[in-house]
Amino acid sequence: MTLPEAYKSQIQHIQESTKFAPTPEGIRQAASFPGYTIITPPREEDSHNSVFYKQLQDYQQQLLQLSIPNNLIVPLPPESFHFTLADLIWESNFLDACQQIPDYDEKLQSCFRDIFQQYQQSISSELPIRWQMFGLMVMPRALAVCLVPQDESSYERIISLRRLIYQNPQLMALGIEQQYYFTAHVTLGYFGEIPTDLDRDNFSNMLSQLNEKWIFDSPEIIIKRAELRKFSDMTQYYHQPDWPSLDF
Numbered sequence: 001m002t003l004p005e006a007y008k009s010q011i012q013h014i015q016e017s018t019k020f021a022p023t024p025e026g027i028r029q030a031a032s033f034p035g036y037t038i039i040t041p042p043r044e045e046d047s048h049n050s051v052f053y054k055q056l057q058d059y060q061q062q063l064l065q066l067s068i069p070n071n072l073i074v075p076l077p078p079e080s081f082h083f084t085l086a087d088l089i090w091e092s093n094f095l096d097a098c099q100q101i102p103d104y105d106e107k108l109q110s111c112f113r114d115i116f117q118q119y120q121q122s123i124s125s126e127l128p129i130r131w132q133m134f135g136l137m138v139m140p141r142a143l144a145v146c147l148v149p150q151d152e153s154s155y156e157r158i159i160s161l162r163r164l165i166y167q168n169p170q171l172m173a174l175g176i177e178q179q180y181y182f183t184a185h186v187t188l189g190y191f192g193e194i195p196t197d198l199d200r201d202n203f204s205n206m207l208s209q210l211n212e213k214w215i216f217d218s219p220e221i222i223i224k225r226a227e228l229r230k231f232s233d234m235t236q237y238y239h240q241p242d243w244p245s246l247d248f
Helices: 004-011 047-064 091-100 104-122 152-166 169-173 200-214
Strands: 020-022 028-030 035-039 073-075 084-090 129-138 142-149 185-191 220-223 225-233 236-238 245-247
Touching: 004 129, 004 200, 035 091, 047 073, 047 129, 047 142, 047 185, 047 200, 047 220, 084 091, 084 152, 091 104, 104 152, 104 169, 104 225, 104 245, 129 152, 129 200, 142 152
Parallel strands: none
Antiparallel strands: 020 028, 035 084, 035 225, 073 185, 129 142, 129 220, 142 185, 225 236, 225 245
């Protein structure tokens, strides 16, 4: 995913993201996109990883300084940066489930209290969960940095949590199912307006050159906490004090 050949291939198929919509003035703002997710606390609430997120913000600025068309990349607010541990449910599936299932939010929260308790009873380790940035990744509608585990324990503990989530029959009854394979990443921005005359080869070359600079300075994130968060769009993630959370 971080090789020049992958960039060239992926950039041929990039699409405008509907998660950010242009205003009449041409400024792209976060569009309504409600749902639930399991993430690490966003940057503004994660003081343990301030160095990691500061470096990702620097990388984001380098992306935006490339010689590319205006509005091609819509940056995420750096304070909302986070590591998604498990996608849950969003947009039409979420809205439909809320209409069809009474007390949806309370039932979802109850499920995750049980899942997090089950995890803590089944897995005990004093080792930190450490993942390292591994380079830039081009996704169909976004740009992100890849993350790789620093040891087997760091990988297995996240995979074990995901297994408990996606194999839980109560969650399945709430409309939650595994949508994708796990590709650990932190999103830096989404694709906005893609000109018909975009020089895609040149764009992929610029990304490759940027990535070559980054691979010699790859920051590390230590995952201390997973939280059930509700989002209204791709910049706002909510967590109330009594909602389920898991401390590793």
